[in-house]
Amino acid sequence: MPEGRLVIGNKRYSSWSLRGWLLVHLAGLDVEEVVIPLAGGSTPAIKAATPAGLVPYLEHRGAAAWESLAIAEYCAEIAPGLWPADRVARAQARSVAAEMHAGFRGLRMNMPMNLGGHFPGRGRAPEALADIARIEAIWAELLGVHGGPFLFGTDFGAADAMFAPVVARFLTWEPELAPASRAYVQAVRTHPLVARWYDEAALEPAEWLLEKYENPA
Numbered sequence: 298m299p300e301g302r303l304v305i306g307n308k309r310y311s312s313w314s315l316r317g318w319l320l321v322h323l324a325g326l327d328v329e330e331v332v333i334p335l336a337g338g339s340t341p342a343i344k345a346a347t348p349a350g351l352v353p354y355l356e357h358r359g360a361a362a363w364e365s366l367a368i369a370e371y372c373a374e375i376a377p378g379l380w381p382a383d384r385v386a387r388a389q390a391r392s393v394a395a396e397m398h399a400g401f402r403g404l405r406m407n408m409p410m411n412l413g414g415h416f417p418g419r420g421r422a423p424e425a426l427a428d429i430a431r432i433e434a435i436w437a438e439l440l441g442v443h444g445g446p447f448l449f450g451t452d453f454g455a456a457d458a459m460f461a462p463v464v465a466r467f468l469t470w471e472p473e474l475a476p477a478s479r480a481y482v483q484a485v486r487t488h489p490l491v492a493r494w495y496d497e498a499a500l501e502p503a504e505w506l507l508e509k510y511e512n513p514a
């Protein structure tokens with residue numbers, strides 16, 4: 298019997314849902330998955346099912362959590378290994394997760410997540426390229442300090458979950474990336490949970506496809 302539910306958008310497009318879903322699965326929560334197809338903004342069914350009108354939204358054993366960073370903290374109470382054990386590294390992990398949560402709008406607006414899309418060379422607006430430069434600097438520092446293949450070493454953690462949709466965007470839009478970033482992209486893409494999300498996205502019905510994401514301007 299599931300101990301709650303996780304409300305998410307459809308897997309092809311919902312980048313924030315990917316974060317929440319990864320965190321919940323990494324923490325091993327037993328929750329029912331409720332998938333609502335995105336309508337391209339202000340989806341009535343999402344408004345009706347969630348406190349803030351946004352996915353992901355988690356209910357678990359009487360607790361409710363929304364906003365992906367709050368879901369990360371909730372999951373990390375149950376699975377503390379989602380954040381690094383070392384205090385200094387943990388501060389770094391929380392900071393880059395918060396920076397991701399709060400920013401990178403240029404990247405998000407110009408290179409939307411579409412797991413089935415392939416738009417190499419497109420979307421390279423200056424504000425997207427500036428965000429990508431900052432993301433690559435974060436990745437380079439963390440991979441250098443902690444040795445990879447994930448941002449804080451051998452385990453895929455909460456910081457990696459926060460950046461997983463960026464990886465998906467990079468695979469779709471193929472901006473120029475440094476070799477270390479490309480290696481990180483591959484490490485994230487081949488993580489079993491990320492691979493499972495991609496596989497499940499590929500099974501979504503054609504009626505859920507949205508013109509604005511399939512044929513971006």
Ligand SMILES: N[C@@H](CCC(=O)N[C@@H](CS)C(=O)NCC(=O)O)C(=O)O
Nearest residue numbers: 311312313338339340351352364365
């Ligand atoms: N800051 C929120 C952002 C959540 C968000 O914007 N989710 C999008 C889907 S990826 C959403 O629910 N949009 C409303 C809609 O499409 O109806 C979080 O961290 O969870």
